[in-house]
Amino acid sequence: MQRLPFTKMHGLGNSYIYINAIETDMTGVDLAELAQQISNVNTGIGSDGLILIAPSEIADVKMIMYNKDGSEGKTCGNGLRCVAKYSYENQLVTSKTFAIETKAGLVDAEVSFIEDQVDVVTINMGEPLLNRSQIPMLGKEQEKIVNEPFQIGDQLLQLTAVSMGNPHAIFFVEDINAAPLYELGPIITNDSRFPEGVNVEFVEIVNEREMNFRVWERGSGVTQACGTGACAATVAAILNGYAPKNGAVTVHLDGGDLEIRLDQHNQVWMTGAAEVTATGTYQLNR
Numbered sequence: 117m118q119r120l121p122f123t124k125m126h127g128l129g130n131s132y133i134y135i136n137a138i139e140t141d142m143t144g145v146d147l148a149e150l151a152q153q154i155s156n157v158n159t160g161i162g163s164d165g166l167i168l169i170a171p172s173e174i175a176d177v178k179m180i181m182y183n184k185d186g187s188e189g190k191t192c193g194n195g196l197r198c199v200a201k202y203s204y205e206n207q208l209v210t211s212k213t214f215a216i217e218t219k220a221g222l223v224d225a226e227v228s229f230i231e232d233q234v235d236v237v238t239i240n241m242g243e244p245l246l247n248r249s250q251i252p253m254l255g256k257e258q259e260k261i262v263n264e265p266f267q268i269g270d271q272l273l274q275l276t277a278v279s280m281g282n283p284h285a286i287f288f289v290e291d292i293n294a295a296p297l298y299e300l301g302p303i304i305t306n307d308s309r310f311p312e313g314v315n316v317e318f319v320e321i322v323n324e325r326e327m328n329f330r331v332w333e334r335g336s337g338v339t340q341a342c343g344t345g346a347c348a349a350t351v352a353a354i355l356n357g358y359a360p361k362n363g364a365v366t367v368h369l370d371g372g373d374l375e376i377r378l379d380q381h382n383q384v385w386m387t388g389a390a391e392v393t394a395t396g397t398y399q400l401n402r
């Protein structure tokens with residue numbers, strides 16, 4: 117029976133089980149299966165998925181992430197902030213700024229402190245991808261998807277799609293509390309127009325610097341927060357003229373706030389909290 121040391125962490129309530137795969141031998145472990153087991157709140161630990169902090173040949177550390185259903189995600193904003201905090205506090209890195217490899221590419225992280233504890237983490241999430249083929253979404257490859265009619269059953273919505281290394285379908289609504297999250301989230305996430313599935317976000321504009329946000333995540337369902345989703349929603353708001361191109365926007369998620377900024381080099385910056393919930397050992401059932 118293998119015992120896996122773990123740390124449970126969350127970014128605004130979006131929780132993952134983190135395994136330090138630099139120090140723990142994960143050879144032969146079926147990660148998709150482990151993600152499903154460990155995420156189960158009754159028979160596992162309970163989380164939105166699994167994240168490994170692994171050695172990298174091109175960055176300081178590598179993040180490998182799996183959703184609750186065992187599907188692999190290419191990146192994860194809340195996960196990146198937690199990986200950064202864990203890496204710094206466990207001396208996997210020694211500098212306050214360092215690079216993290218993801219399946220969607222490299223990102224730069226910076227940790228900030230209150231006394232000697234990491235308080236918030238800022239990540240340069242890179243450039244948003246807007247062409248249909250980059251989302252990916254079926255249709256004319258080079259076209260952007262901005263406020264495009266999107267029929268789903270008998271409802272006609274207006275879609276803006278953005279990839280932050282993973283796909284996001286953003287729908288602006290008048291009232292976030294009336295958004296059809298549970299009704300349409302599970303349908304749109306598997307819609308065949310998105311060949312790799314999609315994360316589904318409903319967004320209410322409060323003013324040009326603030327928005328309310330709820331998400332149905334691909335592979336995990338409703339979560340308290342989605343970092344890449346908050347970045348994608350900010351870009352979508354700029355594309356639709358709801359937010360200015362410069363300066364920071366505060367995104368209010370169910371689990372708390374993120375500050376998102378698009379800079380003049382078209383890079384999206386995300387700043388927010390990362391917290392440790394528990395540490396322990398997980399008994400691997402194989």
Ligand SMILES: N[C@@H](CCC[C@H](N)C(=O)O)C(=O)O
Pocket residue numbers: 130183188189190191192193194195282283315333334335336339341342343344345
């Ligand atoms: N919670 C995330 C995104 C996790 C991956 C996503 N469900 C996908 O499959 O693309 C975040 O904070 O960005």
